[in-house]
Amino acid sequence: xxxxxxxxxxxxxxxxxxxxxxxxxxxxxxxxxxxxxxxxxxxxxxxxxxxxxxxxxxxxxxxxxxxxxxxxxxxxxxxxxxxxxxxxxxxxxxxxxxxxxxxxxxxxxxxxxxxxxxxxxxxxxxxxxxxxxxxxxxxxxxxxxxxxxxxxxxxxxxxxxxxxxxxxxxxxxxxxxxxxxxxxxxxxxxxxxxxxxxxxxxxxxxxxxxxxxxxxxxxxxxxxxxxxxxxx
Amino acid sequence: xxxxxxxxxxxxxxxxxxxxxxxxxxxxxxxxxxxxxxxxxxxxxxxxxxxxxxxxxxxxxxxxxxxxxxxxxxxxxxxxxxxxxxxxxxxxxxxxxxxxxxxxxxxxxxxxxxxxxxxxxxxxxxxxxxxxxxxxxxxxxxxxxxxxxxxxxxxxxxxxxxxxxxxxxxxxxxxxxxxxxxxxxxxxxxxxxxxxxxxxxxxxxxxxxxxxxxxxxxxxxxxxxxxxxxxxxxxxxxxxxxxxxxxxxxxxxxxxxxxxxxxxxxxxxxxxxxxxxxxxxxxxxxxxxxxxxx
Numbered sequence: 267x268x269x270x271x272x273x274x275x276x277x278x279x280x281x282x283x284x285x286x287x288x289x290x291x292x293x294x295x296x297x298x299x300x301x302x303x304x305x306x307x308x309x310x311x312x313x314x315x316x317x318x319x320x321x322x323x324x325x326x327x328x329x330x331x332x333x334x335x336x337x338x339x340x341x342x343x344x345x346x347x348x349x350x351x352x353x354x355x356x357x358x359x360x361x362x363x364x365x366x367x368x369x370x371x372x373x374x375x376x377x378x379x380x381x382x383x384x385x386x387x388x389x390x391x392x393x394x395x396x397x398x399x400x401x402x403x404x405x406x407x408x409x410x411x412x413x414x415x416x417x418x419x420x421x422x423x424x425x426x427x428x429x430x431x432x433x434x435x436x437x438x439x440x441x442x443x444x445x446x447x448x449x450x451x452x453x454x455x456x457x458x459x460x461x462x463x464x465x466x467x468x469x470x471x472x473x474x475x476x477x478x479x480x481x482x483x484x485x486x487x488x489x490x491x492x493x494x495x496x497x498x
Numbered sequence: 499x500x501x502x503x504x505x506x507x508x509x510x511x512x513x514x515x516x517x518x519x520x521x522x523x524x525x526x527x528x529x530x531x532x533x534x535x536x537x538x539x540x541x542x543x544x545x546x547x548x549x550x551x552x553x554x555x556x557x558x559x560x561x562x563x564x565x566x567x568x569x570x571x572x573x574x575x576x577x578x579x580x581x582x583x584x585x586x587x588x589x590x591x592x593x594x595x596x597x598x599x600x601x602x603x604x605x606x607x608x609x610x611x612x613x614x615x616x617x618x619x620x621x622x623x624x625x626x627x628x629x630x631x632x633x634x635x636x637x638x639x640x641x642x643x644x645x646x647x648x649x650x651x652x653x654x655x656x657x658x659x660x661x662x663x664x665x666x667x668x669x670x671x672x673x674x675x676x677x678x679x680x681x682x683x684x685x686x687x688x689x690x691x692x693x694x695x696x697x698x699x700x701x702x703x704x705x706x707x708x709x710x711x712x713x714x715x716x717x718x719x720x721x722x723x724x725x726x727x728x729x730x731x732x733x734x735x736x737x738x739x740x741x742x743x744x745x746x747x748x749x750x751x752x753x754x755x756x757x758x759x760x761x762x763x764x765x766x767x768x769x770x771x772x773x774x775x776x777x778x779x780x781x782x783x784x785x786x787x788x789x790x791x792x
Binding site for chain 2: 354462
């Protein structure tokens with residue numbers, strides 16, 4: 267049978283039957299990507315705002331480095347995190363290697379530059395007149411930042427959506443740091459790799475469809491947030 | 499606009515974020531905690547990391563035998579399936595407790611250098627040389643793998659190597675060496691991936707490769723154009739060894755479960771279980787009962 271059709275059928279079957287392994291894999295995928303994007307947002311937005319508001323020596327270099335890091339190769343990050351968390355590495359005693367935490371660290375490292383970069387450019391894109399008006403009206407620094415944040419919210423949600431997309435579809439880095447251990451660190455993308463390696467193309471396609479479908483639901487939710495933000 | 503208005507704006511903004519985001523964040527966090535709970539609940543088994551090769555995982559052997567051991571010793575065995583080369587490196591960094599690999603020369607070196615202890619010969623299967631049914635190199639039915647390799651080089655047929663430092667590639671390289679041939683990149687391609695992917699590539703490119711019988715058997719219906727060309731040569735035997743990572747090297751190693759695992763897999767129960775694993779009607783691994791072949 268054609269693996270694509272087989273995959274569609276299988277995906278349907280897996281979703282209907284609530285297969286416990288596929289369920290746990292799917293939840294873990296979203297748990298890891300969700301948490302890393304959440305943490306990345308909490309760190310990246312202040313960083314982006316800081317870069318937008320403050321001038322300091324070497325700022326251009328920092329911004330350029332950040333832009334470069336927006337395209338960090340995940341495998342390299344994974345290897346880096348592996349070496350740090352290895353039992354014989356500097357953070358070995360924490361025993362984090364081959365755990366979901368290690369995978370969150372990998373994705374967090376990738377999410378921060380994306381959120382920082384997009385926040386920075388959206389904050390810089392806020393019309394000068396708005397900032398000037400606010401200042402001339404005697405707005406304090408904090409108020410000014412809040413005003414700019416509000417004006418830039420569309421772009422900031424774009425940052426969240428982009429980094430979530432990068433995180434949920436990532437495979438190389440979490441494979442190295444997480445180890446793709448069944449029931450523990452296997453997520454949708456690494457399960458697709460395993461199924462492909464086994465030649466179970468139908469299963470691989472099915473898992474891919476589940477990934478797309480659930481990512482679609484998350485984006486639907488984020489986009490609604492974004493739209494509501496616009497109409498307000 | 500006045501300062502007051504700004505204040506209102508800011509408050510409204512914070513409230514707005516507060517209302518919508520609080521609800522969503524609460525839901526997200528709640529779900530996350532819930533799921534962590536689901537994944538993590540069990541009667542506190544001890545944790546043991548087994549670094550093994552893609553062939554034992556992809557053939558389904560580990561999923562077949564490990565639950566029996568886990569149940570008996572209340573150990574949560576976590577499998578990291580990589581190429582044999584990487585498995586040794588993971589062991590040397592103390593990131594695995596026990597290794598199940600197939601690269602005898604490296605295994606002995608690993609033990610000699612003090613990284614591994616209690617090495618035992620567990621089981622074997624064998625490699626076969628596969629190629630397109632039309633067999634442009636004319637090696638089908640040859641009994642000698644080394645001369646088959648020589649003939650392939652002579653005919654310059656495409657050969658696909660794993661290229662990933664795995665046990666399979668080590669075996670392949672040792673045969674090229676025995677044949678005194680330095681493969682030419684015009685016809686020698688390195689896939690850099692696991693056995694399954696390499697076989698698929700071989701099928702697509704109508705090339706030749708060397709594969710373990712277990713992976714081939716598990717994928718045979720996806721490889722209609724390939725056939726076994728050479729099999730049964732002694733050089734093609736593929737023995738698997740198990741060994742514990744030396745607990746004296748790393749204090750965090752779970753040496754106790756590693757030793758239990760080795761004892762169990764070498765026991766009659768473990769060995770019989772391995773022998774009883776079949777794909778279709780074909781037995782994939784043959785127990786060695788500790789009799790190393792070399």
